[in-house]
Amino acid sequence: AQRVTQPEKLLSVFKGAPVELKCNYSYSGSPELFWYVQYSRQRLQLLLRHISRESIKGFTADLNKGETSFHLKKPFAQEEDSAMYYCALRTGGFKTIFGAGTRLFVKA
Amino acid sequence: GAVVSQHPSWVICKSGTSVKIECRSLDFQATTMFWYRQFPKQSLMLMATSNEGSKATYEQGVEKDKFLINHASLTLSTLTVTSAHPEDSSFYICSAGGYRDKNIQYFGAGTRLSVL
Numbered sequence: 001a002q003r004v005t006q007p008e009k010l011l012s013v014f015k016g017a018p019v020e021l022k023c024n025y026s027y028s029g030s031p032e033l034f035w036y037v038q039y040s041r042q043r044l045q046l047l048l049r050h051i052s053r054e055s056i057k058g059f060t061a062d063l064n065k066g067e068t069s070f071h072l073k074k075p076f077a078q079e080e081d082s083a084m085y086y087c088a089l090r091t092g093g094f095k096t097i098f099g100a101g102t103r104l105f106v107k108a
Numbered sequence: 109g110a111v112v113s114q115h116p117s118w119v120i121c122k123s124g125t126s127v128k129i130e131c132r133s134l135d136f137q138a139t140t141m142f143w144y145r146q147f148p149k150q151s152l153m154l155m156a157t158s159n160e161g162s163k164a165t166y167e168q169g170v171e172k173d174k175f176l177i178n179h180a181s182l183t184l185s186t187l188t189v190t191s192a193h194p195e196d197s198s199f200y201i202c203s204a205g206g207y208r209d210k211n212i213q214y215f216g217a218g219t220r221l222s223v224l
Contacts, residue, residue, distance in 0.1 A: 032211060043112075044152075044201070044215040086151065094140050094205055096213060100151040 002027050004089045006099035013077050014107050021072040021102045023061075023087030032090040033070040035061055036098075039083045047072075047085070057081070077106045111135055112204050114216025121192055122224055129187045129219045131202030137182035138204035142213065143175070146199040158185045192223040 003026040013019050025031055035047040048056045050063040050070060061072045070087060087099040111134040121127050131141055140159055144152040156166045156177050164177035174196075176188040185204075189196050199220050203213040 034212075043217045044203075046212055046214075049212070090211055094210055095154065095157055096142070097154070098152045 002089065002091050002097055004087050004097050004099035006085075006087055006102050008102045009100070010103045010105065012105045012107060015079055016076050019074050019077040019081070019104065019106075021085050021087075021104065023070045023072065023099060025068050025070065025087075025089050027068075027089055027091065029091070031063070031065075031070075033061075033063055034088040034090065034096070035059070035070075035072050036086045036088055037083050038086070044086070077104075079106045079108060082106045110208075110214045112138075112202065112214045112216045114202050114219055116219060117217060118220045118222075120222045120224065123193050124191055127189045127192055127221060129189075129200055129202070129221075131185045131187070131204065131216050133183045133204045133214070136204075136208075138185075139182065139210065140205045141179060141185040142203045142205075143177060143185075143187050144201045144203070146201060146218075148199075152201060155187075189221065192221070194223045197221055197223045 005024045033050045036044050037047040038044045059074045061070050063070050082105050084101050084103050086101045089097045113132045113134050115130045143155045145155050146152050154167050155170045156164045158164045158177050158179040160179045160182050166172050179185040199218050201218040202216045205213050
């Protein structure tokens with residue numbers, strides 16, 4: 001079965017603290033994974049994808065096929081990082097499955 | 109670049125009427141568009157994949173006759189909720205792929221449908 005699991009609905013951290021948003025996936029093929037972000041009153045937008053292997057706004061995510069995970073990390077959280085984060089798995093035919101989302105709240 | 113416009117942003121209708129939602133890619137040609145439904149505090153649920161010039165591919169459990177999708181051009185896809193009922197009230201979001209990289213989706217702002 002194709003599935004994306006984000007175990008935390010809400011993650012609250014203090015400004016400057018490290019943050020890790022967890023994502024696990026289930027897919028029999030070769031996975032392509034993404035993190036999308038939705039800031040308050042804005043539309044969903046791409047944050048990063050695993051094949052790019054780049055850091056966006058200080059966030060990184062490494063695909064771990066052994067653990068079937070694609071956790072999103074940032075060493076020092078900022079208040080402007082507060083948003084809803086969705087992990088997504090692209091399957092065949094460009095179809096994308098989204099996790100339930102994790103709301104990140106960065107406290108001052 | 110890669111702007112997706114969705115209209116209307118909010119619609120209220122009476123039970124039994126039909127509602128059309130438009131999704132336009134403003135500055136690129138979208139070979140594929142997707143329609144999602146999002147319930148409060150839940151994730152996006154893919155309803156159907158719309159390819160220009162061909163029939164949409166619906167996900168399991170989504171009624172084709174209830175949710176009519178038309179993708180007549182490379183910049184426009186429409187979702188028509190036919191004979192809407194209160195249980196159809198939801199947030200509907202479209203996305204488009206095809207701008208430089210087909211694997212990346214660009215999202216519309218969503219349409220909130222309230223059926224009275």
